[in-house]
Structures are given as structure tokens and as C-alpha cells.
Amino acid sequence: MPPQHPALKAHLNEEWRDIHFANDEVRCTRYEVVPSAGTVEGQLAEVGGAVLAVVRDAFDTNQPLRVPGGRWSLSNIGRPHSSLLDLSNYRRIGPVASPWLTPAYRATAQHTGVDPMLIAAGITINVVHRELAAAGRALKTSGASDGQTFAGAIATGTHGADLKVGALHDTVLALHLVVSPTRSVLVQAAGGALTQAAADSLAGWFGMPCDLLSDNQLFRAARVHLGSLGIVLNVIVETVPLYYLSRERTPQLEGASWRAVLSSRDPSKANALHSTDPDYLQFIVNPYLPLPETDPRVWLISMRKLAFSAQPGVVTTPTDVSLKSDLADFLPTLVSFYEHNIELPSNPVLRNVTTAQLRGIYGASASAESALPGAMFGPPDFLGIDFRPARGASAEYVLDAAQARLGVQTILDTLAAQAVAGHQYLGGIGVRFVKGSDAWLAPNAKPINCFVELQSIHTTELPAIHTAIGNALRGAGIPHAGHWGQWFMNTPEVAAQWWGQTAIESWRAARADLLPSAAARSIFASPILSAAGLA
Amino acid sequence: MDTPLKSAHALLIGLALLPGCGQVVAIRLPHADPNANASYACEPSSAGASFDCKSHREFHQYDRVLDAGNECSFGIAHVYVQTNWHGNVTLIQYVCNTPPVGGFPAVPSTSWTPPSKSP
Numbered sequence: 001m002p003p004q005h006p007a008l009k010a011h012l013n014e015e016w017r018d019i020h021f022a023n024d025e026v027r028c029t030r031y032e033v034v035p036s037a038g039t040v041e042g043q044l045a046e047v048g049g050a051v052l053a054v055v056r057d058a059f060d061t062n063q064p065l066r067v068p069g070g071r072w073s074l075s076n077i078g079r080p081h082s083s084l085l086d087l088s089n090y091r092r093i094g095p096v097a098s099p100w101l102t103p104a105y106r107a108t109a110q111h112t113g114v115d116p117m118l119i120a121a122g123i124t125i126n127v128v129h130r131e132l133a134a135a136g137r138a139l140k141t142s143g144a145s146d147g148q149t150f151a152g153a154i155a156t157g158t159h160g161a162d163l164k165v166g167a168l169h170d171t172v173l174a175l176h177l178v179v180s181p182t183r184s185v186l187v188q189a190a191g192g193a194l195t196q197a198a199a200d201s202l203a204g205w206f207g208m209p210c211d212l213l214s215d216n217q218l219f220r221a222a223r224v225h226l227g228s229l230g231i232v233l234n235v236i237v238e239t240v241p242l243y244y245l246s247r248e249r250t251p252q253l254e255g256a257s258w259r260a261v262l263s264s265r266d267p268s269k270a271n272a273l274h275s276t277d278p279d280y281l282q283f284i285v286n287p288y289l290p291l292p293e294t295d296p297r298v299w300l301i302s303m304r305k306l307a308f309s310a311q312p313g314v315v316t317t318p319t320d321v322s323l324k325s326d327l328a329d330f331l332p333t334l335v336s337f338y339e340h341n342i343e344l345p346s347n348p349v350l351r352n353v354t355t356a357q358l359r360g361i362y363g364a365s366a367s368a369e370s371a372l373p374g375a376m377f378g379p380p381d382f383l384g385i386d387f388r389p390a391r392g393a394s395a396e397y398v399l400d401a402a403q404a405r406l407g408v409q410t411i412l413d414t415l416a417a418q419a420v421a422g423h424q425y426l427g428g429i430g431v432r433f434v435k436g437s438d439a440w441l442a443p444n445a446k447p448i449n450c451f452v453e454l455q456s457i458h459t460t461e462l463p464a465i466h467t468a469i470g471n472a473l474r475g476a477g478i479p480h481a482g483h484w485g486q487w488f489m490n491t492p493e494v495a496a497q498w499w500g501q502t503a504i505e506s507w508r509a510a511r512a513d514l515l516p517s518a519a520a521r522s523i524f525a526s527p528i529l530s531a532a533g534l535a
Numbered sequence: 536m537d538t539p540l541k542s543a544h545a546l547l548i549g550l551a552l553l554p555g556c557g558q559v560v561a562i563r564l565p566h567a568d569p570n571a572n573a574s575y576a577c578e579p580s581s582a583g584a585s586f587d588c589k590s591h592r593e594f595h596q597y598d599r600v601l602d603a604g605n606e607c608s609f610g611i612a613h614v615y616v617q618t619n620w621h622g623n624v625t626l627i628q629y630v631c632n633t634p635p636v637g638g639f640p641a642v643p644s645t646s647w648t649p650p651s652k653s654p
Contacts, residue, residue, distance in 0.1 A: 093636060
């Protein structure tokens with residue numbers, strides 16, 4: 001007997017695919033939560049009842065259950081088995097009520113301008129940006145693109161390029177997780193900001209018991225939860241007064257000073273071309289020597305957060321393609337190369353097209369722009385384009401920033417060697433610096449981290465290219481790991497080297513604490529756990 | 536947030552995409568009563584990758600009919616129309632709408648009652 005609830009709509013035999021077509025299609029049943037009551041309280045009760053009905057069915061039948069999120073991940077972290085719980089229609093965001101917060105936190109927050117917000121975890125980041133901006137607030141940081149759900153973004157360690165804040169999961173105060181048909185939990189740090197009133201309110205609104213768990217071990221696990229600790233129903237996140245990002249972008253030739261910035265112990269202060277003390281630091285790198293060679297090899301991009309008060313010239317809506325930080329818009333032209341089976345090895349036309357594409361997007365001269373976060377990190381234009389038969393791919397290597405120069409050069413050298421061997425890389429490279437996190441499985445595990453993102457077409461040669469890069473990094477003595485939502489590289493060996501056994505065992509122990517039975521862990525397990533040795 | 540009106544607007548884009556030698560496709564939304572006084576047609580904008588929509592143009596004949604959106608609880612948000620080089624429609628894709636974003640109750644509840652076993 002399938003789950004029954006008035007606010008539940010079952011869609012049988014639906015197709016699930018990620019939007020990049022990186023995963024194979026899965027046919028499954030999607031249980032859509034459709035709240036329709038006339039009051040807010042009534043709709044929250046509907047959401048809670050519908051979620052519990054689906055979770056109860058999963059426990060009764062011992063069937064895996066996934067939440068589709070934004071289908072943004074290229075890895076199999078969100079890949080369903082047979083059942084999906086679709087929370088897309090649960091769209092609420094609002095300030096946290098004062099009784100939910102401890103007096104100590106309230107005092108600090110008032111002093112610093114921080115305001116915690118309660119966010120339905122199934123809302124996408126672009127909607128969060130929009131709604132917060134309308135309220136004069138902003139996320140402290142976010143990723144380079146914005147189609148992920150909030151729960152999905154933190155599940156995978158989505159990070160952006162913030163040198164002072166860290167990644168999105170580092171701005172989370174608490175997570176509200178449904179862990180069984182009879183229990184939800186509100187997980188925060190020991191001595192955290194929330195009071196018992198918060199858990200009591202959530203219990204009342206959603207009609208399910210809610211335990212407040214103030215525990216550092218659990219909180220460090222839950223913030224990068226890999227979609228495997230239960231259903232993330234709500235997230236409480238710290239927001240700040242609305243700011244805009246003032247961006248400086250400077251192209252550099254192959255022989256210019258960009259490598260010195262990479263090799264600096266403090267890359268944020270080594271970029272003499274831009275304003276000092278940036279909040280964000282990023283590079284766009286042509287994977288090949290440009291053709292013509294007088295074209296830029298690299299674009300240095302730094303950004304500062306400045307208080308927004310409707311200044312003229314600040315872009316406020318996510319429609320200006322010149323602002324895009326994501327490399328994905330670079331890909332559609334390369335698809336035609338692949339589809340038309342143009343001979344790739346050492347093809348000067350490919351170098352020429354890649355050079356022209358990057359110049360077209362990022363410019364041939366220095367530029368400066370200003371935009372709200374939601375406009376700066378807007379959606380890539382490729383949405384709606386069917387990449388088939390070519391598929392999108394993105395691999396993100398994270399290194400200790402202290403090894404950034406060696407790591408980036410190792411990757412560039414490997415790409416050059418692979419091209420000579422006939423394995424041409426059809427894509428671009430983004431390099432971003434991010435402050436560290438104490439979440440157990442956060443990719444930004446070092447004090448300052450260097451993320452090297454390779455966004456490309458999924459050619460038949462690509463697996464060999466990434467295998468070669470992994471081998472080259474290991475050969476050069478450069479520990480690394482990968483973004484959980486992108487090209488999978490976090491094997492047990494890689495995970496042990498990057499996070500260490502203590503972090504891995506602590507995450508697993510927290511999972512066993514939240515989901516005590518093997519059946520519960522199996523129901524909520526992402527397929528990525530097995531490959532990473534975390535099941 | 537896309538309103539139902541905007542969604543219907545988007546649907547007309549599909550119609551405007553079709554050249555004279557191609558096909559005209561009627562896209563019908565379920566549970567929708569058309570307003571005969573509000574009809575828009577959208578043509579590619581000269582300014583860029585967008586469309587200019589104007590009133591008072593109607594299609595009276597069509598080659599194919601698509602009853603779209605039965606699966607959508609909150610109407611349709613986007614429609615994509617793919618044509619081949621003959622101008623014939625080869626694929627129509629639509630994306631369901633979501634409800635508006637709302638807030639939470641202003642005064643938190645302080646008590647709860649256990650949910651019933653069968654809702």
C-alpha cells in the first residue's frame with residue numbers, strides 16, 4: 001500500500017536525471033508534497049504529515065528514499081533507487097523568533113548585525129538570494145551557481161570562493177532532520193544559539209516530535225550530511241545585512257604574475273593588481289596555452305563585500321550574463337566539437353576556439369562590476385539545453401592552499417601531456433580559495449583551501465584524464481579530495497588521506513547515533529557512501 | 536516567482552517560434568478558462584535572446600494540440616519548444632510551477648500533539 005496523505009501526490013514511473021545528464025536515467029516514484037491548506041499553520045501540518053507518511057512507508061517496506069533536491073549534482077550523491085520525496089513545494093523562509101534564541105546569542109547577533117533565518121531546506125539558493133534581498137538580508141556566502149536546494153548545497157560542501165567565511169555549510173546554525181517516522185531532531189553545536197523553544201515550535205508546526213541535540217560531534221557531521229542523515233526539512237542559517245559584491249577582473253598572459261599569487265602563503269594579499277583584503281579570490285584558467293599567444297591565459301578575479309544601499313550601477317537581478325562566475329556557459333560551443341567528431345589531438349582549432357570562448361566570456365582587458373550576490377551567482381544559461389549525446393562533467397579537486405601553485409601546475413602539465421596522448425580536455429578551469437571548516441567531511445578541510453574545478457564535456461577520454469590527474473597529484477605528493485557533488489574521487493584511500501580516519505569515524509558514529517538501526521541507515525543512504533567507504 | 540499569467544505568457548512563446556512553413560501547436564492548460572480579451576503573441580526580440588510580446592493576435596488554426604500540465608500541481612512555469620530545420624516541432628518540454636514563497640507563523644507554537652497513525 002503506497003503512502004497516503006491528502007497533501008501527497010504520487011507520480012509513478014517518472015524519470016530522474018541530474019540537469020547535467022551526468023548520471024544515467026532512473027525510473028522511480030516521486031511523492032510530491034502539495035500543501036494546500038488555507039493557513040500557514042495548516043500547510044506546515046500538511047508538510048509534516050506528508051513527509052512522515054512517506055518516511056513511514058519507506059521504513060515499512062525497507063525501501064531507500066531520496067530527496068531529489070535541485071538535481072544539480074553530477075556525482076551520484078542524489079541518485080534515487082526507487083522512491084523520491086519531492087519537497088519543492090514547501091517554500092518558506094522567515095526570521096527566527098526571538099524566544100528561539102539564547103540571550104547570549106541575541107546580544108552577540110544584535111552587535112554584529114547577524115540575523116538567523118529559518119529556511120525550508122528544499123528551496124533553491126537562487127530563491128533564497130531573492131527572498132533575502134527583498135528583506136534587506138543576504139547569505140554570508142554561496143556557491144558559484146545557484147540551482148541547488150539549500151539542503152543539497154550543504155550536503156555536498158558547496159563553497160564559492162570566500163576567504164573569510166568559508167563555505168555555505170559554515171554559515172549554518174542548526175539543521176532540522178526527520179530521522180524516522182516518529183522522530184525529528186534539531187541539531188546544533190554544543191552551547192548553540194537555539195533554545196528548547198525552537199524544537200518545541202517545530203514539533204508543533206510539523207506534528208512530529210523534535211529533540212534539540214546540542215552536540216558538536218553531531219553538528220560537525222550534519223552540516224555536510226551527504227544526504228544520508230535523514231530528511232533535511234529545515235535549516236537555520238545566519239544572514240547578514242544585504243551587501244553587494246564589487247568585482248575586479250584582470251586578464252593575465254601566460255608569463256605574468258598569476259603564479260606568484262598562487263604560490264603566496266596568503267593569496268588574498270598577494271594580488272597586487274586589485275584592491276587589498278578581498279573577500280573572494282578566484283582564477284579562471286585556460287587549460288591550454290592560448291592561441292594566439294597574445295591572449296590571456298588567466299583571469300584574476302577578486303571581490304569585496306560592500307554595504308548595499310541601492311547604489312546606482314549595482315546589478316540587482318540575475319540576468320546579466322557578463323557577471324557569471326560559473327564556467328558552464330562555456331560548454332555549449334564545445335559540444336559541437338564533440339558531436340561533429342572533429343579530430344581533437346593537438347588540434348589548433350580547439351586551442352583557438354577555447355581561447356576565443358574564454359576571451360568572449362571574461363574579456364580581453366581589466367574590468368570591474370558590482371552586483372548583489374543573487375545576481376553575481378545567477379543561473380548558467382545552459383539550463384534547458386539538452387546536452388545529449390554529450391554530457392556535462394565537472395571535477396573539483398581541493399588542495400591545501402599552501403600547495404596551490406604546485407597543484408595547479410601539476411594539473412596543467414597533466415592536461416598538456418594527455419592532449420599529446422590523444423585525450424583532449426574540452427572545458428575550462430576555475431581556481432577558488434576558501435577558508436577552512438570544522439565540519440567532519442567538509443571538502444574545505446584545511447585552514448585555507450584551493451579548489452581547482454574542471455568543467456567540461458564528458459568525452460570518452462575524460463575518465464582517463466582524471467585518472468591521470470589523480471595519479472599526478474599523488475606522484476607529486478599533493479593530498480587532495482573532491483567536491484561531493486561532482487566527479488567522484490573520494491575513494492576510501494583519498495578520504496583517509498584528506499580528512500583522516502578520526503573525521504571519517506566521527507562522521508560514521510554521528511550517523512549511527514542519529515540513525516541507530518541498520519535499516520534506517522540503509523533507507524537514507526546516498527549511493528555515494530558505498531564508493532567512499534562510509535556506508 | 537512566475538504567476539499563472541506569466542506562465543501562459545511563456546506558452547505563447549512556443550507558438551511564436553513557429554515559422555510560416557512549420558507547424559502551429561496549441562498548448563492547452565488543464566483547468567484553465569481562457570480570457571478571450573487577453574491574447575498575446577511573442578516574437579523574437581531584435582535586442583537579443585528574448586521575446587517581445589504584443590496583444591491582439593490570435594491563432595485560429597493549429598496542426599497539433601498539447602494538453603499540458605496535468606502533472607503540475609501549481610501550473611506551468613516554463614515551456615521549451617524545439618524545432619527542426621524544417622520548422623516543425625520535434626520536442627516540447629514544460630516545467631511545473633511552484634507555489635509562492637511564504638513565511639512561518641509569527642508566534643511559535645509551544646505545544647504539540649502526536650500525529651495520528653493514519654493521516
